[in-house]
Amino acid sequence: MQQNLMEQGLSRQEIQALRNKRTGLAIFQLSWIMTFVCLSIVNLQLRNMAPTWPPPGVDQLNALIPTLMTLVLIASSFLIRRGTKAMKAGESEAFLTNWRYALGLGTLFVIVMAVEWITVPYSGQFSDVFRLMVGFHGIHALVIGWYLWRVYRNGQAGAYGSNHYWPVEGGASLWHFVTIAWMIFYVVLYIL
Amino acid sequence: MATISVPLEGGQVGAPERPHLKASDLLRWSVDHKIIGIQYMVTAFFFFLVGGTMAMMIRMELLTPNLDVMSSGSQYNTLFSMHGLTMIFLFIIPMFAGFGNYLLPLMLGAKDMAFPWLNALAFWLIPPAGILFMASWLVHPPEAGWTMYPPLSTLFSGDGQTLAALAAHILGISSILGAINFIVTIKNMRPPGMGYWQMPLFAWAILATSILVVMATPFLAGALTLLILDRIAGTSFFDASKGGDPLLWQNVFWFYSHPAVYIMVLPGMGVLSEVLSIHSRKPIFGYKMIAMSSMGIGILGFTVWAHHMFTSLQPELRIPFMITSFFIAVPTGIKIFSWLGTLWGGKLHLNGALLFALGFLSMFVIGGISGVMLAAIPFDIQVHDTYFVVSHFHFVLFGGSVFAIYAAIYHWFPKITGKMLNERLARVHFILTYLGFFFTFMPMNWLGMLGMPRRVAYYAPEFQNWNRVVSFAAFVLGISTFVLVYNVIVSLRQGKEAGANPWRALTLEWATTSPPPATNFIGDPIPYEDPYGYGTDKANAYLDEIDRRFGVADEAPMPRPTAPAPAPAAGD
Numbered sequence: 044m045q046q047n048l049m050e051q052g053l054s055r056q057e058i059q060a061l062r063n064k065r066t067g068l069a070i071f072q073l074s075w076i077m078t079f080v081c082l083s084i085v086n087l088q089l090r091n092m093a094p095t096w097p098p099p100g101v102d103q104l105n106a107l108i109p110t111l112m113t114l115v116l117i118a119s120s121f122l123i124r125r126g127t128k129a130m131k132a133g134e135s136e137a138f139l140t141n142w143r144y145a146l147g148l149g150t151l152f153v154i155v156m157a158v159e160w161i162t163v164p165y166s167g168q169f170s171d172v173f174r175l176m177v178g179f180h181g182i183h184a185l186v187i188g189w190y191l192w193r194v195y196r197n198g199q200a201g202a203y204g205s206n207h208y209w210p211v212e213g214g215a216s217l218w219h220f221v222t223i224a225w226m227i228f229y230v231v232l233y234i235l
Numbered sequence: 236m237a238t239i240s241v242p243l244e245g246g247q248v249g250a251p252e253r254p255h256l257k258a259s260d261l262l263r264w265s266v267d268h269k270i271i272g273i274q275y276m277v278t279a280f281f282f283f284l285v286g287g288t289m290a291m292m293i294r295m296e297l298l299t300p301n302l303d304v305m306s307s308g309s310q311y312n313t314l315f316s317m318h319g320l321t322m323i324f325l326f327i328i329p330m331f332a333g334f335g336n337y338l339l340p341l342m343l344g345a346k347d348m349a350f351p352w353l354n355a356l357a358f359w360l361i362p363p364a365g366i367l368f369m370a371s372w373l374v375h376p377p378e379a380g381w382t383m384y385p386p387l388s389t390l391f392s393g394d395g396q397t398l399a400a401l402a403a404h405i406l407g408i409s410s411i412l413g414a415i416n417f418i419v420t421i422k423n424m425r426p427p428g429m430g431y432w433q434m435p436l437f438a439w440a441i442l443a444t445s446i447l448v449v450m451a452t453p454f455l456a457g458a459l460t461l462l463i464l465d466r467i468a469g470t471s472f473f474d475a476s477k478g479g480d481p482l483l484w485q486n487v488f489w490f491y492s493h494p495a496v497y498i499m500v501l502p503g504m505g506v507l508s509e510v511l512s513i514h515s516r517k518p519i520f521g522y523k524m525i526a527m528s529s530m531g532i533g534i535l536g537f538t539v540w541a542h543h544m545f546t547s548l549q550p551e552l553r554i555p556f557m558i559t560s561f562f563i564a565v566p567t568g569i570k571i572f573s574w575l576g577t578l579w580g581g582k583l584h585l586n587g588a589l590l591f592a593l594g595f596l597s598m599f600v601i602g603g604i605s606g607v608m609l610a611a612i613p614f615d616i617q618v619h620d621t622y623f624v625v626s627h628f629h630f631v632l633f634g635g636s637v638f639a640i641y642a643a644i645y646h647w648f649p650k651i652t653g654k655m656l657n658e659r660l661a662r663v664h665f666i667l668t669y670l671g672f673f674f675t676f677m678p679m680n681w682l683g684m685l686g687m688p689r690r691v692a693y694y695a696p697e698f699q700n701w702n703r704v705v706s707f708a709a710f711v712l713g714i715s716t717f718v719l720v721y722n723v724i725v726s727l728r729q730g731k732e733a734g735a736n737p738w739r740a741l742t743l744e745w746a747t748t749s750p751p752p753a754t755n756f757i758g759d760p761i762p763y764e765d766p767y768g769y770g771t772d773k774a775n776a777y778l779d780e781i782d783r784r785f786g787v788a789d790e791a792p793m794p795r796p797t798a799p800a801p802a803p804a805a806g807d
Contacts, residue, residue, distance in 0.1 A: 059423065059424070062423050063349040063350065063419050063423050063424075066349075066418075066419045066422055066423055067349065067350060067353075067415050067416075067419045070415050070418050070419065070449055071411075071415055071449075073449065073450075074411055074414075074415070074449035074450065074452070074453060075453060076453075077450060077451075077453035077454060078453040078454075078456055078457050080453075081453055081454045081456075081457030081458075081487060081490075082457055084486075084487070085457065085461065085472070085483060085487065088480060088482075088483050088486065089472070089478075089479070089480060089483065092478070092480045092483075093478055098478070167471070167477060167478050168471070168472070168477070168478045168479060171470045171471070171472065172472070175460075175461075175464070175470075179460075
């Protein structure tokens with residue numbers, strides 16, 4: 044890896060900085076995923092305490108649309124990965140195409156889940172914790188999605204190349220984080 | 236004789252120009268880890284004085300069994316709540332972050348932290364959080380203790396509780412950013428020749444602490460988010476009457492806050508490993524065991540949180556948590572015995588740094604033992620919510636963390652400022668602190684076992700005598716702080732020159748001028764193969780080389796080559 048980077052004309056300092064960014068982002072993700080684990084535990088404990096879950100007279104959440112949206116999100120993550128690989132290989136066009144579709148799928152996910160968030164009927168703890176979790180995830184999806192959009196626009200302007208693609212790599216990594224975080228929530232909210 | 240490794244490559248002899256740090260440098264945005272480190276320390280020390288003032292007011296109130304200083308019990312609640320929150324979130328955690336920031340790149344021979352800009356951001360989150368926190372006095376400060384248990388914190392505490400929770404949120408983010416920086420710096424920026432097992436033990440302690448911070452602090456963020464939502468957004472996660480669960484807070488909060496206890500003491504343990512070895516001129520005993528026990532404490536630290544909830548937990552869960560709580564004493568014990576082994580047969584230089592390190596050793600053991608007592612459920616239920624608990628955590632947090640901070644100040648002040656602290660004042664400071672500390676917190680053990688409840692401004696009249704002893708000793712302890720402040724001010728102006736390596740220490744932060752230049756080192760320093768290999772000819776040659784490169788101050792505190800060589804390492 045080090046050898047490759049040297050060949051691409053990066054200086055010792057630049058390689059060090061890149062290594063640091065990669066490690067730093069990985070540790071941040073490891074740390075921040077714990078907030079999602081924490082909210083999942085909150086959900087499970089509230090559920091344990093409640094005599095019935097969902098409360099009497101409230102329907103179980105319909106899992107069909109969220110399941111489709113989960114697949115959409117996974118597909119977007121997959122496209123992001125393909126686009127990033129293309130960028131590493133210097134294929135700028137393929138990068139842009141993959142990311143364009145990925146951003147479209149990501150937007151679809153956010154909009155549909157926002158509708159779910161708004162339309163869930165109030166039912167005390169049950170809907171509060173649902174809104175908290177979906178909202179918390181949605182904020183992450185929005186902020187990181189917005190960052191990906193910025194990277195995409197910069198990519199259109201030709202800002203990245205096969206030896207300079209950290210924003211692409213970092214953004215992709217953050218989007219995978221959004222996907223993994225959602226999968227944890229999906230299991231807790233719709234499967235367990 | 237073995238080959239002599241030189242501390243610095245390149246041919247430059249003589250000291251590079253020494254920077255002169257101005258007070259105004261501390262008020263501006265800087266990405267230099269040394270300035271950020273000092274900014275952390277000065278800010279944290281300021282909050283130490285603020286929190287200490289609150290402690291003095293608490294002890295004034297408790298001089299008599301009745302309410303006399305405070306206007307109401309509720310006001311007393313705000314006082315001890317703010318005292319605890321200030322000391323934990325604004326003093327101990329940032330103080331050690333300050334030492335970590337200043338020392339870690341130097342110890343690793345690096346020019347700065349991995350992410351200098353992020354480092355500055357992490358620091359500059361603290362002053363606004365501190366202001367937000369203190370602003371809670373303007374509305375109505377939190378009354379629910381530092382643990383912020385609902386429903387106290389949701390139904391019975393003023394708007395200041397919201398501000399305090401927000402401030403703690405910001406401080407948590409600051410800690411996470413700082414910890415990421417530490418981990419990346421340790422993982423990626425060690426110099427050639429320094430594997431993990433050649434790192435100074437302080438770096439190991441910072442690594443273990445940082446792992447705890449990144450894995451546990453998100454739980455604090457989660458808990459505080461729920462608390463803030465309950466307070467301002469109309470949710471009722473902690474309201475049992477609406478299907479919420481007050482125990483939910485306790486679980487999530489302690490899942491952060493028990494590891495946080497180790498976040499507050501592990502760096503202190505790292506300081507101790509440095510100070511004891513250097514000032515007793517002996518290799519550290521059991522290097523690998525000390526390093527691994529830091530990691531062991533880090534991992535076990537996640538398995539004991541519910542011992543804070545013995546009286547509220549489902550009974551069937553008590554025994555497992557009792558067992559894990561006993562277990563966590565094992566790695567701590569390994570450290571204590573390793574330190575004793577280090578001291579054994581050493582040539583002890585009883586200066587300020589070593590005195591406070593020995594103070595830590597003795598007082599922390601008392602706190603550790605009362606901790607094991609509290610881990611035993613029958614005993615815990617007996618002394619639950621009494622002064623025994625107050626005594627226990629002050630023995631570990633003051634007797635542990637604060638003594639370690641003092642030791643660190645005496646040890647690294649020469650490096651940070653280029654001046655020695657006055658040793659005579661250091662001794663006065665130590666004696667006042669040690670005695671003041673002991674007589675403040677030891678009698679609390681008796682008071683607790685006699686049944687005096689904590690967090691109450693009134694108490695039964697028969698407790699008054701001991702409370703007077705405690706209060707007077709606390710005032711001595713309070714005054715002792717100003718001996719250090721005075722010492723720092725006087726020494727900054729007219730202290731003796733320290734020279735690059737006053738303690739003849741082998742770790743890399745001493746292989747440069749005091750204070751170090753902006754880039755820390757001229758050239759890339761070469762670490763000595765064993766950071767604690769004192770007493771060998773090879774180590775002495777390395778140290779002589781540092782002296783030759785950077786010069787020696789006129790009145791160097793450690794014997795130099797002209798004096799008799801340090802005693803050879805005994806017992807290993």
